[in-house]
Amino acid sequence: TTLLEFKNVSKQYGHDTKALSDVSFAVKEGEFVSVIGPSGAGKSTLLRCINRMIEASEGEILFDGTNVLKLGKKDLKRLRTRIGMIFQHYNLVNRLSVIENVLHGRLGYKSTLAGALGFYSEEEKRQAYGILRILGLEDHVYKRCDQLSGGQKQRVGIARALVQDPKMLLCDEPIASLDPKASKVIMDHLKNISDKMGITVVVNLHQVDAALKYSDRIIGVNKGTVVYDGAPDRISGEV
Ligand code: ADP
Ligand code: ADP
Numbered sequence: 001t002t003l004l005e006f007k008n009v010s011k012q013y014g015h016d017t018k019a020l021s022d023v024s025f026a027v028k029e030g031e032f033v034s035v036i037g038p039s040g041a042g043k044s045t046l047l048r049c050i051n052r053m054i055e056a057s058e059g060e061i062l063f064d065g066t067n068v069l070k071l072g073k074k075d076l077k078r079l080r081t082r083i084g085m086i087f088q089h090y091n092l093v094n095r096l097s098v099i100e101n102v103l104h105g106r107l108g109y110k111s112t113l114a115g116a117l118g119f120y121s122e123e124e125k126r127q128a129y130g131i132l133r134i135l136g137l138e139d140h141v142y143k144r145c146d147q148l149s150g151g152q153k154q155r156v157g158i159a160r161a162l163v164q165d166p167k168m169l170l171c172d173e174p175i176a177s178l179d180p181k182a183s184k185v186i187m188d189h190l191k192n193i194s195d196k197m198g199i200t201v202v203v204n205l206h207q208v209d210a211a212l213k214y215s216d217r218i219i220g221v222n223k224g225t226v227v228y229d230g231a232p233d234r235i236s237g238e239v
Helices: 043-050 073-082 098-107 122-134 150-162 180-197 208-214 232-236
Strands: 002-013 017-028 032-036 058-063 083-087 168-172 200-205 217-222 225-230
Touching: 002 043, 002 200, 017 043, 017 200, 017 217, 017 225, 032 043, 032 180, 032 208, 043 058, 043 168, 043 200, 073 083, 083 150, 098 122, 098 150, 122 150, 150 168, 150 180, 168 180, 180 200, 180 208, 200 208, 208 232, 217 232, 225 232
Parallel strands: 032 200, 032 217, 083 168, 168 200
Antiparallel strands: 002 017, 002 058, 217 225
C-alpha cells in the first residue's frame, strides 16, 4: 500500500527560485527510498515539504491518504509525531544529556520543558533506554551531547525520532558530516529500522554508493524535477 504520494508538487522561494517543479512520486509502506541529486537539486526542500517544515506552493502531498497541505494546526502536530526527522547537523540540545534529548522529542523541539527528567513517566524512560540500547548508546545515556562523536550524535537523533513511534523516518543528509566508518553504522541502523521495525525510510543522500547499496528505490532529482525513479540496479548501469 502507498504511504506517501506527491502529486504535481511545486515549491517556489521568493520570485525567481523554483526549487521543485511538478514533482510526482509514490512511496510504499516499508520501503527504503533514497533521494539523490547534486547540491541545490531540491532534495532538502522535497523532504521538508512532507512534514511542512517548508510549505509547498502547489500540488498535493498525501500521507496515509490525507493531504498534509490541508491540515490545520492540531492535525499537523499529530502528523509530525508520525513522521520522525533526522538532520545533517543532528539538531540536538548540546547542554542536555542523551536521555533528555531523546525524551525531549516527545514534547516537540520548541518545548521549554527540556531538561526536566522528572517530568517523564517511568514507562517513557524505559522505552527511551530500550531504544538507546538498540542504537548501541547504553554507555552514554547520561553524557552531555556535546561530549559525543558525530556518529553518536546522529544515533541520538535517530533515537529521538524513534521514541515517538513514527510510521516514517525522514533523513536529511544524515551522513554528510560523518566519516566512512560512522556513515556505515548510521546507514546500517536505518536499514535495520526499515527491515525490523517496518518503518518507511526516506533519506536524502549525495553519496550515490550508499544509496545504491541500501535502498529499495532511488528517486533522482535535478533542478527541481524527478529525473529517475526506480530500482537501484537499473540506475547502476546509467551512472
Ligand atoms: P538540495 O537539498 O538538493 O541541496 P535545496 O532543497 O536545499 O537543495 O535547494 C533547492 C534550491 O532552492 C536551491 O537553488 C536553493 O538555493 C534554493 N533554496 C533553498 N532554501 C531556500 C530558501 N529558504 N530561500 C530561498 N531559496 C532557497
Ligand atoms: P509545540 O510548538 O507546541 O511544542 P511542535 O509543532 O513544535 O509543537 O511539535 C509538535 C510535534 O511535531 C512534536 O511531536 C514534535 O516532535 C514534532 N516536530 C516539531 N518540530 C519538528 C521538526 N522540525 N521536524 C520534525 N518534527 C517536528
